[in-house]
Amino acid sequence: LDRVGDGLFHVVTAGAAVLCIVVVGAIVWKVFDLASLAISYNGLHFFTTTVWDPVHNHYGALLFLYGTAVTSFVALLVATPLSIAIGLYLSELAPRGVRGIIASLVEMLAAVPSVVLGLWGILVLGPFMAQHVDPVLHDTLGFLPMFSGEVGQNGLSLITAVAILTIMIVPIVSSISRELFLQVPNDLEEGAFALGATRWEMVRGVILPSARSGIAAAMILGLGRALGEAIAVTQVIGGATAFHSSWFAPADTLASKVAGNYQSASTKLEASSLIYLAAILLVIGLVVNVIAQIIVRRFDPTRAK
Amino acid sequence: MSAVGPDVNLRPGGRLRRRRIVNRIMETLGTLAALLAVAVLVIVVVSVIRRGAPSLSWHFLTSEPNLFGGPGGGISNAIVGTAIIVGVATAIALPVGVAAAIYLTEFAPKRIVVPVQVVIDVLAGLPTIVVGVFIYGLLVVGHQQSGLAGSIALSIVMLPLVARAAQEVLLIVPGSLREASLALGVSRWRTVLGVILPTAFGGIVTGAVLAVARAAGETAPLLFTTSIFSNAVSTDISHAMPNIPVLIFIYSEQPDAALHQDAWAAALVLIAFVLVASLCARALLARSRRKLGR
Numbered sequence: 001l002d003r004v005g006d007g008l009f010h011v012v013t014a015g016a017a018v019l020c021i022v023v024v025g026a027i028v029w030k031v032f033d034l035a036s037l038a039i040s041y042n043g044l045h046f047f048t049t050t051v052w053d054p055v056h057n058h059y060g061a062l063l064f065l066y067g068t069a070v071t072s073f074v075a076l077l078v079a080t081p082l083s084i085a086i087g088l089y090l091s092e093l094a095p096r097g098v099r100g101i102i103a104s105l106v107e108m109l110a111a112v113p114s115v116v117l118g119l120w121g122i123l124v125l126g127p128f129m130a131q132h133v134d135p136v137l138h139d140t141l142g143f144l145p146m147f148s149g150e151v152g153q154n155g156l157s158l159i160t161a162v163a164i165l166t167i168m169i170v171p172i173v174s175s176i177s178r179e180l181f182l183q184v185p186n187d188l189e190e191g192a193f194a195l196g197a198t199r200w201e202m203v204r205g206v207i208l209p210s211a212r213s214g215i216a217a218a219m220i221l222g223l224g225r226a227l228g229e230a231i232a233v234t235q236v237i238g239g240a241t242a243f244h245s246s247w248f249a250p251a252d253t254l255a256s257k258v259a260g261n262y263q264s265a266s267t268k269l270e271a272s273s274l275i276y277l278a279a280i281l282l283v284i285g286l287v288v289n290v291i292a293q294i295i296v297r298r299f300d301p302t303r304a305k
Numbered sequence: 306m307s308a309v310g311p312d313v314n315l316r317p318g319g320r321l322r323r324r325r326i327v328n329r330i331m332e333t334l335g336t337l338a339a340l341l342a343v344a345v346l347v348i349v350v351v352s353v354i355r356r357g358a359p360s361l362s363w364h365f366l367t368s369e370p371n372l373f374g375g376p377g378g379g380i381s382n383a384i385v386g387t388a389i390i391v392g393v394a395t396a397i398a399l400p401v402g403v404a405a406a407i408y409l410t411e412f413a414p415k416r417i418v419v420p421v422q423v424v425i426d427v428l429a430g431l432p433t434i435v436v437g438v439f440i441y442g443l444l445v446v447g448h449q450q451s452g453l454a455g456s457i458a459l460s461i462v463m464l465p466l467v468a469r470a471a472q473e474v475l476l477i478v479p480g481s482l483r484e485a486s487l488a489l490g491v492s493r494w495r496t497v498l499g500v501i502l503p504t505a506f507g508g509i510v511t512g513a514v515l516a517v518a519r520a521a522g523e524t525a526p527l528l529f530t531t532s533i534f535s536n537a538v539s540t541d542i543s544h545a546m547p548n549i550p551v552l553i554f555i556y557s558e559q560p561d562a563a564l565h566q567d568a569w570a571a572a573l574v575l576i577a578f579v580l581v582a583s584l585c586a587r588a589l590l591a592r593s594r595r596k597l598g599r
Contacts (some may be wrong), residue, residue, distance in 0.1 A: 001494035009494035010412050016404030017413070020468065021424050023461055027431070027439040035441040086339035093335055102339055104587065109346040111583045114523020115550045116353065116572045119557045123565060124352050167345055198328035217340050221430065228432025231524040231550075235557055255525075262528050277440045282431070289430035293423045297343065 002024030018298035021101035028234065028282065033046040035279040038272035046276060050243055052257075054266065059273040061254070064242055068281075070252040071158060075165035080219055083170050087177030088203055104177065117255060121164045126155030126236055129163065134248050149246020156238030158251040164232050169222035180211040213295055220292040228285050230255035254281045341598045350576065360566050366574070370536040370567075380571050386546035390452050390531065392518050393542060394459035399462075399513055402467030403502075409468075410475040411497055422472075429465035434525035436461045437503030441529035450531050452539075452546035458526035463516040470512020474505045474593070507593025511586045518582035522575055524550035549575050 032039075038046075042059050053261075089272040090103050105241020141147040184207050192202040207217075238250025239260055252260070254277045265271040368379035405425070409418050440458040444451070478501050486496040502509075527548055533546040534556075549571050554570035 002495070005494045006492050007495065010408075011413060013404045013408035016401045017408040019401055020405050020428060020464060021421065023464070024424055024428050024431075027435065027461075030439050030442045033436060034446070053315075082338045082341070085335045086342055089335035089339040093332055094339070102343060105346055106339070108583060109342060109349075109582060111518060112349060113550060113575055113578055113579060115459070115522065115524040115553045116576050117349065119350050119553055119568055119572050120352055122557055123569075126572050171343055173589070198324050200328040200331040201308065201324065203331070224430050227429070230432065230434035231528075231554060235554070237496045255432060258438070259434055259525060260527055264531070275438055275442075278435055282435045285435065286427060287432045289427040290423070292430070292501075293410070293426050297396075297419070 007249055023133065028286075031275060031279050031282050035276040037269060038276040039227045039279075041269060041274065042273065046273075049101060054270040055129070057267075057269060059270075059276075061277055063243055064254045064257045064277060065280070066243070066251050067158065067237070067285075068227055068249040068255070070247075071161045071165055071237075071251070071253055072257050074162045075169060075226050076219060079166045079169045079222060080215075082166075083173035083222075084177055084208075084215065085137050086170070086174035088183055088207070090178045092203065092207070093179035102124065103175070104138055106171050107175055109167070110173075110175070113170065114232040115235075117144055117164060117167065118232035121160060121232060123155070123237040124155075124210070125163060126157075128155070129160050130155035131158075134159065138248070146247040149244065149248045151248045152238075152250075156236060156250055157248050158237060158244075159247040161233045161237040161251070161253070161256075162247070164236050165226045165229060168229060168232065169226050171220045172225055173222040176221065177215055180218070181207050182213040184186070184210050215297075217292045217295040220288055220295065224285060224288040224292065227253075227288065228255055228281060230259040234259045252277070254284075288290065309535050311595055349579075350489075353509045353569060353572050356566070357569035357571075359498045361571045361573055365570055370540060375473060377537075378398035378485055378567070380549065380552060380574070382534075382536060382547040383549045383552045383571065385538050385540065385575070386531075386548040387521060387532070388410065388454065388529070388534075389540060389542060389549070390455045390515060390546060393453065393456035394463055395513065396519055397457065398463035398516065402464050402472045402516075403509060405464075405468045406471035406475055407497055407502075407589055411493070411501075414578055424515075425465045425468050428461070429469065429580055432525075433462055433523055434528070437526040437529040445530055450529075450533055451546035452531050452544065454541035455527045455531035455544065455546065455548065458530050459523060462523055464519050466516040467509075467512055467520060470515065471505070472511050474512070475501065476509025477508075481485070488563065505554070507589055511590040511593065514582050514589065518579045522550055522579050524554050527539040527551050 038059065041057075042049075046059060046061050047065070048062060048091065049058065050057045052061050052063065060224075086106060090099060090106070094102060117182045130152055134155070134157075137147045138149075138151055156297075170262045188210070189202055192206045197205060197258055233253055234256040237252060238255050240252040258274050258278050258281070261274055265274055315350050315430040334436065352589050365379040366384065369395045370378035370380065405421075409421060436458050440454050440461070443459065446452040482500055482504060483496060486500045487493070492497070508585050512538055527550060531545045531548060532551045534551075535547040536547070552573065556571070559565075
């Protein structure tokens with residue numbers, strides 16, 4: 001009985017592991033299967049067309065690729081220094097007593113469901129941005145094309161989406177950075193102090209260099225999260241009909257276009273074209289995550305020793 | 306001749322002073338960044354409470370929405386629906402995730418472990434809306450939306466979280482326990498079920514609770530699978546079921562202030578559940594860590 005049990009147990013658990021792999025494979029297959037109609041109809045032209053006109057069956061992804069790229073990269077650009085600073089504070093600066101509490105609070109921010117953050121984004125952050133933040137940006141940086149446009153009423157705009165995405169990825173990147181900084185060997189830190197370095201010099205000379213690749217991986221994971229976030233972005237970005245260089249104007253990302261038009265698709269081709277967008281998102285998501293995993297595994301500081 | 310020592314000035318000057326000032330500035334910036342993150346959390350939570358609490362009542366939690374979407378209704382349909390959808394999703398994801406973790410820690414040869422882990426981590430990082438589209442294509446096209454489709458979509462979101470958490474705690478179960486059991490002639494599978502899993506139980510529950518908290522707030526996988534629902538309480542998972550995240554999403558996109566009010570109250574219910582669940586998970590984790598001597 002024991003031998004049978006062992007064999008069976010081995011097979012069942014292996015089956016569960018295989019199932020995880022099958023799921024990923026099935027996702028890729030099914031999404032491309034659903035998109036195949038649009039892929040054969042639109043072809044690669046899809047990537048260079050900005051028009052999305054279901055009435056005349058013109059579909060293009062360029063507008064949404066642009067929206068995805070700008071929102072994600074700008075959010076990452078804002079979030080990275082903030083997150084590194086938070087990670088440093090939590091690992092080096094914070095008094096022992098509050099360290100755990102603040103770390104928990106930052107992680108709680110990651111637990112807030114995106115739909116709740118989006119609701120807050122529409123009704124609180126959007127109006128706040130439109131009244132207080134956007135005008136300031138417009139006045140001080142108005143010579144730049146992205147800040148030169150007219151400021152909207154309700155704040156449903158690309159820049160509000162950037163703000164929401166920043167809020168979503170800061171807790172992710174900062175808790176990974178904190179772990180990385182805590183793993184830096186104490187001897188190195190103390191060595192730097194013994195040489196008379198100030199705390200900042202120790203951070204710059206010891207901690208940041210040894211956590212560099214980990215920070216890169218954390219950034220890529222944050223980027224993956226930002227690229228794929230559908231719900232909160234759909235709620236605050238407003239929906240684009242045409243290209244605007246201004247960040248104060250509504251826009252759309254791949255994910256928000258799919259999430260926002262899920263029910264209104266009236267023809268098979270339109271539905272398939274929406275799923276084509278999802279397929280692009282899937283490929284981007286796969287690439288980004290695989291890259292992050294490779295970096296994490298190659299430079300894992302716990303295994304490097 | 307008096308012994309005059311070299312003129313030592315112990316007050317920092319010049320370079321040292323600048324270095325100290327830079328240090329002070331950087332420390333302040335770090336502190337400010339952390340305060341900012343905490344402030345955002347507080348602002349979000351406080352605005353949800355302030356706007357949601359007034360319309361939160363026993364009536365709101367236990368009655369169905371009004372037929373034509375007017376004010377004064379409740380969200381009992383969505384609460385029941387979310388509970389069932391997430392419950393079924395957990396029932397799928399938990400056994401599969403734990404089994405996969407057991408395979409990776411107890412049976413798998415080394416060169417298989419890493420690729421499988423990478424796949425699981427990649428699955429965790431995939432945009433959840435893609436998972437929704439996948440289940441839509443698999444179960445909804447040609448059929449209809451159903452609570453079950455929503456559950457399966459959520460279980461795919463939960464699976465990597467559960468597997469990862471279970472694997473991490475299985476790895477810290479002391480090898481001596483395993484060896485002691487095997488040395489007594491206990492077979493492999495009974496060692497796992499009788500010794501290892503009970504030891505790792507707390508950690509696995511923590512992982513499960515965190516996954517449930519995450520799944521309860523997931524909207525994107527449900528948009529395509531169970532979003533066109535009626536106002537009535539329904540327990541039939543073969544049809545589309547109302548649920549809290551999609552309800553908040555739909556209400557938030559409407560221009561109607563009364564619906565916004567309901568959305569805030571529903572958000573308060575959701576956020577309270579999620580935050581309490583994560584707090585419990587954290588407490589559980591601390592306890593099981595202590596038990597395992599870590």
